Amino acid sequence: MSRSRQILRVARHELRLSIADRRLVAGVCLLMLVTGAGIVSGTRWVNHQRATISELEKDERSRKETIRQELNATPGQTQVSKAMPIDARSPAIVGGKLGSTYATLQPKRLAVLAIGQSDLLPFHFRVSTESFRTLIDQDEIANPAHLLSGRLDLGFAVIALYPLIILAISFDMPAAEKEAGTFGLLMSQPIRFSDLILGKVLSRFMVMTCCALAISTTVIVFGASDRGDASVWKDWSLWASFLILYGAFWFALAVAANLIGKSSASNALMLSGCWLTFVLIVPAILNLIAVSAFPMPSRITLIQAARQATIDASEEGSRSLSAFYEDHPELAEGSGGDVDEFMVRSLATRSAIDEKVRPLIERFDESLEQRQRFISRARYLSPALLAQDAIESIAGTGTSRHREFLAQTKDFHQKWQNFFVPRIARKAKFETRDLEAMPQFQFEEDRFALTFRHLLGPAIGLIVQFGIVLILIGRSIRDFRVVG
């Protein structure tokens, strides 16, 4: 009598019972509904991002064209107005708002599956010679609780609802048999108790996993424009792997509770507590610790510091300009009119402000970095945090990819400054060849390749947690008694 066949018999029987019972059907319907809504929400958000980026690119092209026309026009035809200067020959003007460019972060192919916090984090910055500050709302690290208040997406359905549905259909596996009175008759048959449990889990696991995978595959097949690309399917297989691993953890937890608990009611209570703990309480506590242990300067503090620095720099006036040329002697050449002089003074003032504000920003960045490191280590306490981290990394909507975007944007801003500041300081005239040589931002996905390294941590963490529950199951199964 083959064990695998016995397990399959139980699985088939469970499926028949579950369909008759309608609980599994209800669970699957709920999952399909929520994941379907999540996909719609995700698709809308991604389409919004793409449309926004497209509009920004269109705007940039339009302005560049205006600059090109200005540069190609005869000198007498340029439009110079003190009220609204659009002198395309002034590098300060071009490097400022007129010629500003956008650093954009295109959503990745699987972004529709998990919005994550991408709706809270900016996906485009305007880069110009103005100061670049990224003091955005990153003071609370990834918390599944955010997902509860943010946009509904498949990521939320997977992290928060998927475990709930799993627990709802699994909390009374042997307990239901005992309470229905069929357990004695069943265990008097030549079947191992472990095989019985395995068969019960298998039917539920197969149904739930197939549903979740079916939804995400449908999205790829019908939604992704580059579904023929092998790397889309590579990302999809990573997504599927984490979905299966995360689901396996919760099924294992349900089995453990069934073995430890005495009744289906006590199992339900225990498992609800586990869900609350792993999905809400632990992440909330970790955030609280992170915020308390690594306090960051507030945005108000930064704004006030910037204002004070502006006042100080204005008062310092020409001292700022002299100090600027002292720091950059190679730029102290060329002569220009009042506008050029004003622009250089403005540049010097901005530089002085940046200098005063830099320590505050560095403190902010350092605290943020410390918080990120803390959460990066502490996330192993919650399978929900690990799964969220992995899923958002695969979808490209996690904070890691966004931090890389910020880093590349900062680098690009510096590149922009390096291009324009010398021209402004030398009071040089902007020409067509300069327009063609202007830096262009392109997010280097290669610098943030979805390497094994990004997912290894969450994968190992989930496997270890799954393993711990399996050990608990192993011990409990030995002590499990059919009666008494």
Add this chain to the structure above:
Amino acid sequence: MLVAKDLTKKYGEHLALDRLNLAVLPGDVYCLLGANGAGKTTTINLFLNFVEPTAGAAFVDGSNVVEHPLECKRRIAYVPETVLLYKNLTGLENLKFFAEIATGTTFTRASLVDYLVRSGLPEDAVDRRISGYSKGMRQKVGIAIALAKSAKALILDEPTSGLDPKASNEFSRLLLDLSESGVAILMATHDLFRAKETGTRIGIMKSGVLVQSFATSDVGHTELESIYLDHMSD
């Protein structure tokens, strides 16, 4: 076929079964009589390996139930006091599941219907949901499982409890048929009348001890009752 050797079970300080020795041979119908808490159900649970003995051993067809639990369960069919099946499935579907789990083989519909009819279930009831079955009908499905299993031993716990006289009589006839085919039957019961009618041997249990054991043919109905009451009043 079913042998208990100094079979003992303690739950903490409470001695539920004290050095039970009995043997149920093929064709025997051994009826265990006793009040509630006498140790009858504990004996059954030990033969089914639902609990492990504190001392001694239980054997099924020569195999120790603790050392070879699956082997022993292949040879035993068990009918609990209340046969509760899966209420959303039909009688046939229930039998199919248990029979396949019990034997590891697949059964045709015809063979399953045959087992149910042989157990006394009306043929028009086989495709009805268990939720519409009476206790007697569910009992018959339990017997059908035993038939499908071709078990060498049958263990029953209070099988006639809650059955009307007609159903109880039908049940007894089934047991006799099985006994005649060589199945060893161990039955825990309060029903003195049915024990005398159906049983070949009787064992009286009290406070975990088998106080007396004798052949059914050695006593009449009245004598049996008298012996039983004497032990219960001690």
